[in-house]
Amino acid sequence: MKKTTFILLTFAAMLILTNCQFIKEPDFDPNSKTKPKPEPNPNTNNNVLMLKVDYTTNTFEGGYEFTFPQETETFNISYIYNPPGDFGDITLFYQELDEKLFAGGIVWMGCGRITYPELEQWLPAEAFEITELKNLIYPKNGFESITEFPLDGFGYDYSQAWVAVQSLVKVREYLNNNPEQKVKIYFYRPSVGIGNPPDWKWIIFLKNDAETSKPEPEPEPVEGQITGYIVGYEICDLKIENGLGRAQAYIVISENLKDTLAVFNLPADIYDFPAEIFTENRLWMLNAAFPEQYRYSFKILLEYTKSSEKEIYNLGFRQCAVPALAGIAAYRNCVPALAVSAKKIEADKSFPKSIASTLIAQGELFGSGQEGIIKQNLVIKTQTEWNNLITAMNSVNNVSRNFAETDVDFSKYQIIAAFDDVKGCGGYSISITQIEEHAERIVVTVNQYSPQGACPTVMTQPYHIVKIPVSDKQIVFQ
Secondary structure, eight states: HHHHHHHHEEEEEEEEHHGGGGGGOOOOOOOTTTOOOOOOOOTTTEEEEEEETTTTTTOEEEEEEEEEEOOSSSOOEEEEOOOOOOOOEEEEETTTTTEEEEEEEEEETTTOOOOEEEGGGGGGGSSSOOSSOOOOOOTTTTTEOOOSEEEESSOHHHHHHHHHHTBHHHHHHHHOOOEEEEEEEEEOEESSSSSGGOOEEEEEEEEOOTTOOOOOOOOOOOOOEEEEEEEEEEEEEEETTEEEEEEEEEEEEETSSSSSEEEEETTTTTSSOGGGGGTTTTTTOOOOOOOGGGGTOOEEEEEEEEETTTTSSHHHTOOOOOOGTTGGGGGGOOOEEEEEEEEEEOTTTTEEEOOOEEEEEEEEEEEEETTOSEEEEEEEHHHHHHHHHHHHHHHTTTOOOGOOSSOOOOEEEEEEEEEOOBBSSSOOOOEEEEEEEOSSSEEEEEEEEEEEEOOSSSSEEEEEEEEEOOSEEEEEEE
């Protein structure tokens, strides 16, 4: 008896210590002339397509197609769940036919594995044909969650898993054949307790309509097109059958900074984002902007259609609240959207670059503030604005006679002017030290300097005025 107990405990310990990553998928040679392919089935057959997507990478890993001789008017999935005291399992059934669809082990503080279908029965991802169409499609009636426990706020980002499979020809055939279906998704976690997310899988089910055959659907309507930058992400709620799921929407700002979209079905691989741009906020399903050095690096051309309340729950209400971007007015009016097509555009690597400026004047006003000019930074683009500034500066003393020039061609140039506070003594100065052009804006650096030691008792107001080539880009000061 003691020997038997020891063997059982040893076997249990080995299972607990075994990680799912050591379970090898069947080898597959994409160049093989005998590589497996999903067999077409006549429309009279009742078919169910099951697909597997990695939870952490949203990578499509393979699938299995069931054929049942008996047709049913409905398609529901039931399950038998044995909770893992140490070892448990889950089995999913085609409820109307009482046919098994999926089975897998669940191990507490360890790792189970998929037991049905067997690994060698799954077709690898390479066996599935990819459509040549570039549009992104979404299930008309959304998703239905299959779970052995209620939705627990774990972060059910169905959208990224769906994007991993929506371009498969098989998927589009199933949606075309049965457009009213709800795509069913099961979140398989073979490791629980202190689970290991790289072991977890999305299992996706689609059902055909055995009695009908429909023409190729029309492409999704395009309501707008935008060229811009992916600058952050927002967490939104998606409406699903059993409640609300969570999804990550990428925030896209147009290159002129006037329009903003929150797009929750962008392909996960549209860019290979550096890991450091995602903060711990992503783990806790919060909102975040990309760090400043990356914010305008990920450029895309996007065709989109506006999202409805049916697909997305609270993005419009929350108004895309990425904190670091709150200063951009367009961002406060972002539009929830679905991507119809998305194309990566290489950002211009020549930015930032220095802009040469021409000095007009630098010095101090001596009117003790009577000129009525407050501390400010100005961008002057018209002759009227320039005339008004000169008039104000000359209201006490004629300072413009010392300007390098006063006649500025505003079809070619714009003026940058920086004014400090009125100071109680001399020796203060202000300087425009750097002007840089970025892909989306012009950044002007202004520095103030204080006197070293004693200063003359005279009231002054430092200023610095330059001109630079005209540009439509937004000018910001720092």
